[in-house]
Amino acid sequence: MARFTPHTEADIREMLDTIGVDSLDDLFADVSPGFEGRLDLEPPRSEYEALWSAQKVAQKNATGMPIFLGAGAYDRIVPAAVGAITSRGEFMTSYTPYQPEVSQGVLQSIFEFQSIISELTGLEISNASVYDGATAVAEAALMTARQTRREPVVAVSAGLNARYREVIESYRVELVELPFKNGTTDFSNVPADVSGVFVQSPNYFGIVEDVAAASEAAHAAGALAVAVCDPISLAVLESPGALGADVAVGEAQPLGMNLSFGGPYAGYMATKKEYVRQLPGRIAGKTVDLEGETSYVLTLRGREQDIRRARANSNICTNQALTALAATVYAALMGPEGLREVAELSISKAHYLAGRLQEEGFRLRYPEAPFLWEFAVELPDVRRANAALLEAGIVGGLDLGDGAMLVAVTEKRTREELDTFVEVVKNAD
């Protein structure tokens, strides 16, 4: 019998009798076409053997080194307390809180997540999270179309993470290109018929963009302004809400999630109260129970697929409750000062590294543009530099393919690592 099924032979016999069939095969009498073979899978491994072999497979990955890759996923500190909470069985093994009376833990934690996102973005309403930053961006694109009742066409620039752009397109939204010059986007000529205008800040190249200008341009065109923001940056940068954005979305991974080869992360989405009906995904709301006690419940369900079916505002069903909980615990541990310090440490270290590289004669791709913790540096041979870095036990930056390397520096990088980076890159030439 299988690994996690409790029945004994006697149990099975008794149950088959109750059902009124003779054999397990009889339970599948209606299944046609039946599969008569045996699944061609490796024989069952015991837990110990499975985990031992998983360890061996994992050792084929290069980990345990300082990482200078970013571009949407950041090697940030994950406090030990985060995993201690998210591994609590009650959080980990529950599902969408359809029965609020026995799901207050998950519901309140979602409410807290929403609150944190609202505070960071300066917008009134956040949802319970979506799959990741890229799908949050794509859902926001669709949202602009629903709200404006326009065709889904959004204005973007090269400053928007190329991967996000691709997902928007996969979601059958048209992109209109805005000019991108000296590291920032020119919002002065937004076409009149777009449903949304997107601004990512810091953008793909780490540079702070003009969210206010984007918002104004969007509104002038009758479109919605969507800001795409790294949540850590919002500890130091003005909130998109305050700068006029209608929607803020982004990747919550920097808030306490492991890199985990790209997922699971969580996308966040926040908007103005007036647009809440077009916001996809779950929302937890505050209410009271029969006895007047404060409690929480999924609300505005009428927007969702399980109620509204073909007319739902999205097909999205699950959120990323557990990774959103990680973000919540992370934000609580850090607090406003801690988040700010994470940002400032990263900024200081990134500027130190950029300065050292410039001293060594390397040119930044956008030397005049204000950046936070990520920057593009031009190198004679990015591949060779990365190979040399790997040799020195360092995971180098992203090869932009055009003679520049996109380098991300987080609070985890030490001065020693930064100095080594410079030395290696210098000598790689």
Next chain:
Amino acid sequence: MARFTPHTEADIREMLDTIGVDSLDDLFADVSPGFEGRLDLEPPRSEYEALWSAQKVAQKNATGMPIFLGAGAYDRIVPAAVGAITSRGEFMTSYTPYQPEVSQGVLQSIFEFQSIISELTGLEISNASVYDGATAVAEAALMTARQTRREPVVAVSAGLNARYREVIESYRVELVELPFKNGTTDFSNVPADVSGVFVQSPNYFGIVEDVAAASEAAHAAGALAVAVCDPISLAVLESPGALGADVAVGEAQPLGMNLSFGGPYAGYMATKKEYVRQLPGRIAGKTVDLEGETSYVLTLRGREQDIRRARANSNICTNQALTALAATVYAALMGPEGLREVAELSISKAHYLAGRLQEEGFRLRYPEAPFLWEFAVELPDVRRANAALLEAGIVGGLDLGDGAMLVAVTEKRTREELDTFVEVVKNAD
């Protein structure tokens, strides 16, 4: 302010005012001699830095290799579910269940641990655990003296783990040596005035001893018979209770505890009901509450130090509740059949290895004696063999210092590892 203290400056001020002192220093006005300096400790590390440096220190240890060391601590499988349970905050961060109304979880888990130990040992009463196997042995030695009202003098042989013998002596108990021949102890001439007779089975050399003979000899001398047993062995060997032992003690580490460089483990102790007053340590008992509901409570507290002080039967206070919980979860996962299979896998693999070594011409130290999963094999140069094994990525057996290596084989060892062991040892000569 320190790392895990919540007070703000304002809190501190307000609290000092309530207390009626001006400063934190004033709270220590009565402390003489005061320490005016600053503790000469390294500056505080952030969590991330502390864990990062801990990783680096841990890398100086040789781990991740197959281990053939035993001699009281065994490299056995620890199911993933064990850690999932013992890391539950309610178990991990509670203390001795003095308040049973809010400690039923710990109390019932202790009751279950006791039950499992009673079942395995065939004895009526188990305590909640003591520090480790060695201290269980020493406490048992003291117990025999109290029960027989004799001086603490116990008869042991070379078959008793040398470390256990040392701890007995440190506890100010005298040892009387019994002859040890061909791998087993001769109990035919136990001195008449000893308080206890000890038999370890399987003994230090892995060999099954005659517990019944030891019991008879003890009783003939008016002494208590104490059996020292690896709990895994009790899945296949007759229980000490059934063989007449009055006390059974041992190391519970093989039941789901990490090797952890020697601790924390847990010692178990079980005895006949008539000797319960002399059993040291906590005991959880079953009772009912006011409403008649089954519940559990620490009982027979009159034996203990916090009630009986100088006349207590031991100074022991804490048990090893969390590691005892690990043993409980482990035993529940394995069940009687699983424990038996752990034993049989180990026995089969150990006999395979012993056979292969003998085929290669190596002699077992006690070729006629029945062993389970540990045996002493004579090698021309044990040090050289171990060095060669390490070279091959294997942690070899224990150098007995007399031309033999004590080799332990658990269910984790694969045939491939066993074959490699043989090849390496053969070629090391």
Next chain:
Amino acid sequence: MLIKDRGRAGRRGYRLPEFDVERVGLEDVIPERHLRREKPDLPEVDEPAVIRHYTNLSRKNWGIDTNFYPLGSCTMKHNPRANEEAAKIPGFATLHPLQPEEQVQGALEVMHDLQGYLSEISGLPAVSLQPAAGAHGELTSILMVARYFEEVGDESRTTVLVPSTAHGTNPATATMAGFKAKEIGLDERGCVEVEELRAAVDETTAALMITNPNTLGVYEQNIEEISEILHDAGAFLYMDGANVNAIMGRMRPAEAGVDVMHFNLHKTFSTPHGGGGPGCGAIACSEALAPFRPDPVVEKAGDAYRLARPEKSIGRIMGFHGNFGVMVRAWNYIRMHGPELKDVTDMAVLNANYVRARIREKYRIPYDTLCKHEFTAQPPKGKRALDIAKGLIDRGFHPPTIYFPLVVKEAMLIEPTETEPKETLDAFVDALLELAEADPGELEEAPERAFTRRLDETRAARQLVARW
């Protein structure tokens, strides 16, 4: 109490490393107009408070770890702890998604293995692991269908058919992918009405989205005929794989003519549901649709694994490669089972049929036939599913899914899963039978032993408060 209310200005829950480079003044590197003026109102709490707050929050929640949770269509099976160990291995957990392929061969091996396992289970030759959830897998599949017809230049395909029993995600997906969703009714057995389908299928049909077994728990016995109807019309058969736990090793969708389907790794392959996610909605498809899979998939070339963009890919649907941590768990689960996945299915179906057989005495089973891993029941006359659900809570059981599928009034969709012992099923049935007799007035008071009483859900919507 909210975490924020446990805070005081100035408290900190985490200490960061000291600055080891010169601290850069924000205003020196960022134009002032970009800088934040007002501090976000986030909790200012210490670590002890965080741990206690969330530990106690968790204690106001049930999960599979605490209670039987027969939530129909969600497959709330036991989440083996080994899976968690596997996902936590640093070689997996700390890998950056953009590390070059030669640095991530182990991760790619996991993905490649898993693609192969899902292929074997479905009988379909091509797999994509990228979708993050079932609904996302549906969307991916239907986008692939759409792209296929674009590719072949067939502009007439504007409709996706959806049986009336379908999950709400199916019609919502169809809409989202740019199709009109059209509903198909049921026959008396609870299966897709074949003649209605036949009449509905025409040159505008892009696909039928079928769930099999369907959300009534009934196996779609005409699936081969259905696939023929669609294929004859040049349309595709998509299968919603929410219920794969009912068929592993017992049937392979490809052999029934399914062209594309999704899996819910968090349902069938035991990765935790996490209070609502993360999941993974991997898809499997035929050779015809394989070129349209999202970017990237994992290929093996010689001894090396690599990420590749399928030739006519619909493009990227996630930021990186999908929910890798979920894949690791499912991979580990499948490796612990191998061909015994068939036993998983057998036991899941046994459990559902056993509960069905036992509650039949007092509950109506609208389609009372052999069910698969779940079945739909109705409360006795005069009782509401909602009240039964709340009454179950007071008896220590998480309620089944209620009011779904929509085609059954007062529906209760019950899915016990294979990891529950007979005693639990018996206790659950006993509670249901007792509730069938309970006084309706009393039941309306339930739950009385939960963490709250019934909630004012209207107020939550009318006076929306979604943040502190």
Next chain:
Amino acid sequence: MLIKDRGRAGRRGYRLPEFDVERVGLEDVIPERHLRREKPDLPEVDEPAVIRHYTNLSRKNWGIDTNFYPLGSCTMKHNPRANEEAAKIPGFATLHPLQPEEQVQGALEVMHDLQGYLSEISGLPAVSLQPAAGAHGELTSILMVARYFEEVGDESRTTVLVPSTAHGTNPATATMAGFKAKEIGLDERGCVEVEELRAAVDETTAALMITNPNTLGVYEQNIEEISEILHDAGAFLYMDGANVNAIMGRMRPAEAGVDVMHFNLHKTFSTPHGGGGPGCGAIACSEALAPFRPDPVVEKAGDAYRLARPEKSIGRIMGFHGNFGVMVRAWNYIRMHGPELKDVTDMAVLNANYVRARIREKYRIPYDTLCKHEFTAQPPKGKRALDIAKGLIDRGFHPPTIYFPLVVKEAMLIEPTETEPKETLDAFVDALLELAEADPGELEEAPERAFTRRLDETRAARQLVARW
């Protein structure tokens, strides 16, 4: 329900690897008379049942993670999760204790560091980490004292003095180490009565076991005079270090004349109490006693660490090197604090004094002076400490230690620890003040909101049932 009662014959909770060598018949290798005849009656359960059973058991328990837990003399401070991470590092968790020294340099470095830290904190030059608990550290210390006198040939030392406030472990330890325990009374401040001590000390005195601050929470202000009295008589001053959380960085026992002491790593250095253990009762001692420390200690020779047996060691007191996993946690904690351990002490003492100052209004404080990290209170006249304790449970607070120290009637020993915020202390005080006014009859009914009502403890002892 017990775990066993969740079982059925034949269920299994864990699958082991297959036999990859020939299966040996037990009867072929072990004489039949040694083989087990009757199967032990152990649980036969599946993993899902195990997880659910113990998860739910845990939910019937409080810990620091769930509730304020001001258990006097136990220092129930927050257990940082970083310590758990450190102990779980495979390079520590999977190390066999008998691996040769060259394979375990990292582990020995941890132990050597920790010895040094404890030495710095105590001011005492030598440390042993081997004792597994406070009581074990006491025993070790007194055994060292005994061995010292044996070594110098002084056979007259038969008595160990113990203040009346001492933990029960102190006199029990003295007895266990072969001494007569003799009690010394208190002065009006709650400190050791110096004149009584002076009169009691003679050539039979081996040591005084003092706790400082003592179990009333009072600092032993005459400790220097006390140590002189003992040293003049050739006896030793042992300090029970249960309360080191009150003095770190504020005083060093060595400078007060302490010769040997123990630490509770699980109290002072935040390793979890685990429902009663494991702990670590490391000791620190003077040069004179250092040669008697148990075997082994860690020494550094050049760049290498090694295990060594002190010259005149009392021998081994644990099977291996002590509770290494606990040491790793304490080591990590100290490395996260460094000299800020002083702040830990300051905040612990602040919290205790604050609670003392606030409850004074209605509770009697028998020795009402500045306390250190804990203090002893008595309920208002007519109330019992037990009832107050049970009333606290209904209000969500774990009770303090009650009926200890024995010298105070109806004692309540309250230790808030430094990791609790002012709000929690205030709520606790408010509850205490409310209970001071509560109707005694009602209080006897408490707790009503716990996991059980009050228990029949007499029955547990009279009709002993300690197993299934």
